[in-house]
Amino acid sequence: MTHRINSFDEYKEQYEKSVTNPESFWAEVAETFSWYKKWDQVLEWDFRKPAVKWFKNAKLNITENCLDRHLETRPDQTAIIFEPNDPEAPVQKFTYRELHLAVCRAANALKANGIKKGDRVCFYMPMVPELAIGVLACARIGAVHSVVFAGFSAQALADRIKDASCKMVICSDFNNRGAKHIPVKNVVDDALKMDCDSIETVLVHRNTGDGIEWTEGRDKWWHEEVDPQSGDCPAEVMDAEDMLFILYTSGSTGKPKGVVHTCGGYMVYTTYSFKNVFQYREGDVYWCTADIGWITGHSYIVYGPLAAGATTVMFEGVPTYPHAGRFWEVVEKHKVNQFYTAPTAIRALMAFGDEPVKKYDLTSLRILGSVGEPINEEAWNWYHETVGNKGCPIVDTWWQTETGGIMISGLGGLSPMKPAHAGYPLPGVQLCLVDNEGVEIEGNDVEGLLCVKFPWPSILRTTYGDHERCRTTYFAMFEDKYFTGDGARRDENGMYRIIGRVDDVLNVSGHRMGTAEVENAINEHPKVVESAVVGYPHDIKGQGIYAYVITTEEVSDEDAFAKEVRDVVTREIGPIAKPDRIQVVSGLPKTRSGKIMRRILRKVASGDTSNLGDTSTLLNPEIVEEIKSGAKQ
Numbered sequence: 001m002t003h004r005i006n007s008f009d010e011y012k013e014q015y016e017k018s019v020t021n022p023e024s025f026w027a028e029v030a031e032t033f034s035w036y037k038k039w040d041q042v043l044e045w046d047f048r049k050p051a052v053k054w055f056k057n058a059k060l061n062i063t064e065n066c067l068d069r070h071l072e073t074r075p076d077q078t079a080i081i082f083e084p085n086d087p088e089a090p091v092q093k094f095t096y097r098e099l100h101l102a103v104c105r106a107a108n109a110l111k112a113n114g115i116k117k118g119d120r121v122c123f124y125m126p127m128v129p130e131l132a133i134g135v136l137a138c139a140r141i142g143a144v145h146s147v148v149f150a151g152f153s154a155q156a157l158a159d160r161i162k163d164a165s166c167k168m169v170i171c172s173d174f175n176n177r178g179a180k181h182i183p184v185k186n187v188v189d190d191a192l193k194m195d196c197d198s199i200e201t202v203l204v205h206r207n208t209g210d211g212i213e214w215t216e217g218r219d220k221w222w223h224e225e226v227d228p229q230s231g232d233c234p235a236e237v238m239d240a241e242d243m244l245f246i247l248y249t250s251g252s253t254g255k256p257k258g259v260v261h262t263c264g265g266y267m268v269y270t271t272y273s274f275k276n277v278f279q280y281r282e283g284d285v286y287w288c289t290a291d292i293g294w295i296t297g298h299s300y301i302v303y304g305p306l307a308a309g310a311t312t313v314m315f316e317g318v319p320t321y322p323h324a325g326r327f328w329e330v331v332e333k334h335k336v337n338q339f340y341t342a343p344t345a346i347r348a349l350m351a352f353g354d355e356p357v358k359k360y361d362l363t364s365l366r367i368l369g370s371v372g373e374p375i376n377e378e379a380w381n382w383y384h385e386t387v388g389n390k391g392c393p394i395v396d397t398w399w400q401t402e403t404g405g406i407m408i409s410g411l412g413g414l415s416p417m418k419p420a421h422a423g424y425p426l427p428g429v430q431l432c433l434v435d436n437e438g439v440e441i442e443g444n445d446v447e448g449l450l451c452v453k454f455p456w457p458s459i460l461r462t463t464y465g466d467h468e469r470c471r472t473t474y475f476a477m478f479e480d481k482y483f484t485g486d487g488a489r490r491d492e493n494g495m496y497r498i499i500g501r502v503d504d505v506l507n508v509s510g511h512r513m514g515t516a517e518v519e520n521a522i523n524e525h526p527k528v529v530e531s532a533v534v535g536y537p538h539d540i541k542g543q544g545i546y547a548y549v550i551t552t553e554e555v556s557d558e559d560a561f562a563k564e565v566r567d568v569v570t571r572e573i574g575p576i577a578k579p580d581r582i583q584v585v586s587g588l589p590k591t592r593s594g595k596i597m598r599r600i601l602r603k604v605a606s607g608d609t610s611n612l613g614d615t616s617t618l619l620n621p622e623i624v625e626e627i628k629s630g631a632k633q
């Protein structure tokens, strides 16, 4: 396979080349894809606007690269293996030929329902093949997909539908997740009661067949619309910089942002990084356990692997259902070679001991991947020793929704490994660490704010409907640099270790959440006057959510009140944002300018009250004692 690096020396060479001559480096990689028309210029950029164009004026369709071109070389190879939630239910496999046909039919069904190039289509679905097919069908006709993780609430779904003025929602009737049976269509119905006027059609995939409410004229069955369609659907000619998808992510302000990725650069970078990080070889079976509702699923279940002609596993279920050996059972069943998951899942499974792992034959495994949050040493060691039997290199991949693809990671088996260190930047990724003033910190064995000083092909292009927000959030902090929001350390050998977010963003079980977003939700409770949310170290989730709440009246039953607050958050955002601990307080520590001193709240939440630092600048220093003595553990 082309452009797969085969040694660490070669990595160094390629990296050097990608920095000294980025344009010819990426042009060479891009040559291996199929384009209707090649670029006039490889890169044009200005971080001050920001305006970044890769492969200027090139024309392509990403599905031509994920599907059509494989019809000549690997039509009968399995593209997607679908492993259902219930281990007894039948596995579904799609060859590249079958997937191509399914995508073309779905694309024709979208067209028949009035979806055109540039229209936004929202997905609210469990991990079923129709989600991947639907997303690719959008890309086929140039419609923009906006996948919303099916754990979000009706309110959160409605906000996202409205922000992008989506014309259609595609959902399932119900979702099977572990032992749970979740009424997905019901949530869509509730969302559409909240002024989602742009929606014309709801396309419903029959997943479980249970009864659902039906709105005549608006709701249509997926199978009735898709099955009769022709399997011939010529791909729309897209500009390299046409929008491919929107994906919402949380920031330090209350409202989630719609991160926008475009066709050409995203395709080139996700495919290149997929092949290299996972050292994918012909015939390998690759499994990423993420949900397609997150960027990891977009880039490394759907687009990257399929463009690389890989066999990618899609799993509907959860790690512990019906038993704690479920992941390993699936690895054995499908002889998985590359396994990519999140530290929170590893920690949760580690708690069940080695027994559930040892029951299965995991000798097919060659590379293990980690993503979403720093992987602590204990989890790293267990992953390496128990799951990998000490024989599988671990790639700790650091990246973000905004980066589109993996930025820092070892290349499986080639790069040196060090627990808790993501390692070296991928070719094309020019990192730097800066201090608070934006001055670059040179040399090794240093710490600072992590920035990128040169564009890579899958960098976000804008935030949907609000370009200024994209500029201020990522490009205005430090001149001519993309600011990641993370703090990092570069060790004596130049390896990067991610320390974590330096802004008010939490990472709970690998899910990103803004403290302001959770606070806004809590404040919806009629008895809440004000709240402040911080993260604290949590054994399984990485970070737990700790909420300090001021109420209008005295709370007599704190447990009942906490439940009410959690219900409000579940309604406003979804269960993933529920605070783990809720403390009722009479005030919050504030500076004279009215800013909450979160440093103190973080310390109390983490149980470390020995040294709270200087509190003399507080407007209300007396509140600190009360907060300390009422702390929830």
Ligand code: WT7
Pocket: 249, 295, 296, 370, 371, 372, 373, 374, 375, 396, 397, 398, 399, 400, 401, 402, 422, 484, 485, 486, 498, 500, 501, 507, 510, 511, 512
């Ligand atoms: C934030 C991005 C893109 C993957 C899924 C999360 C944290 C991500 C790592 C890692 C340490 C990591 C960072 C980053 N993060 N991967 N390997 N080591 N931290 O995407 O929701 O956009 O969150 O996740 O803090 O900024 P996301």
